[in-house]
Amino acid sequence: MNPIPPRPVDQVIAAARGFLGERITLNDAIRQQHSRGEDTTRPTLPDAVAFVETTEEVSRLLALCHAHRVPVTPFGAGTSLEGHVNPVRAGISLDLSRMTAILEVSAEDMDCLVEPGVTRQQLNAHLRDQGLFFPVDPGSHCTLGGMCATRASGTNAVRYGTMRENVLGLEVVLADGRVITTGGRTRKAAHGYDLTRLFVGSEGTLGVVTKIRLRLAGIPEAMVSAICAFETLEGAVNSVIATMQAGIPVARIELLDEAQMEACIAYSKLDHLRAVPTLFLEFHGSAAAVAEQAEAVQAIAAEHGGSGFEWAREAEARNRLWQARHDAYWAGIAWRPGKRGITTDVCVPISRLAEALLGAKADIAASGFEAPIVGHVGDGNFHTIILVDEGDAAQMERAWELDRRIVARALALGGTCSGEHGVGLGKREFLEPEHGAEALAVMRALKATLDPHGIMNPGKLLPDAPA
16 A cells, blocks of 8 residues: 655645744644634634744745745734634744844934834834834734734824835745845835835735834824714714814824724723713824814814813823723624624725715614724724624624625725725725726736745735636
8 A cells, every 4th residue: 555645734844843843833722823813704724833033944934835835824913803814725824923023223213123023012112212113003912024914004194104104124035935125224215116015015925024124203292192072973073084184283083983982981991981972182293283283173173063172191191091992992892792893994085084984884773783983084094893793604794795885885985995904815805896807917917926836825815816
């Protein structure tokens, strides 16, 4: 009887043990941890999990996987909401969480070089004594490598931009193990293709980021946070639109509807607040500039029915306020125990925000679901957290249909299906309606050139090619 030949993945695992040792593991509990993110997609077990610590190890492992046609799914902190880290074709889950070195900080040039496993919290703790901070703030405990992969943004994007604007350069390991460097330290350059922007937002489908050069910002002289309550959602939305169109440089402007406020009040013990549509704001700058900005926004809010402005000037009070906002997703889940959340992520031009958001609110009411709304409305981005019984297939399909209606309206208004969470598995069906078949053909050609065997995070970002 002829022996059964080893599977390609078993050959990769055996060879990788030579340089990773016990850091490539078949442990069932660890594989379960790497089978999904925080999304509702069906978990898939990887064949093995590899904990890498250097660029050389990533390069050697990818070269092996390329040679044996074994899928690789990069994994950071596992906070994905669109199925990015789900290894749908098994293979190797490549865990980068041990690459945590802050390699360089240049206070003079206001930039730094970090490994992908560093979290934004770790970086900002390291920078605090130098008067600098990294402003991109998605709110969750995510790694900077994952933030690059998904082109993350968050609450500060209205003033400081997203990862797209704040990544100066990258070190990337390609599918076949080659290592390239993109970008540089200059604030502008006009040479060659912009490979940095190609990889920022590529969701691990083109290569693995192993070093990141980031733009930093100075800690402002003064920072003041505020909340303002509204009797109607329309009043809150119109206040945001008027503020942005007036050109007031707000650092953060976030909207929570009455359902989300009810959930946050219970979860974060904000008993002094009311469960009505509420804006969370923050102003950065000199003391005089912050005062002027705050007064202007307060006047605009009053014109649209805003009242009860509450100010937080001390760091502790501001941090507590924003922690409550950052906990909005978990608050929404805890609001209805036993439910999971399907999170929408549309973004529209600021002038169309009222149509998009109020339309979504009407869709939610018609659907019968409870779905709190929270948004980075200063840049036209908002989320609904559709609360579902994950085990009820019919209910899940109705929830996805609600998601499709919200996305369809956003696209009709000139918006996008994903403002910051990325595409992953959850938004693939919207790529062709948003970009067109020819643009998708170009994306597939780039993928085929950089990853000819299709091993890098297969099944993500791009919808299946037409037969």
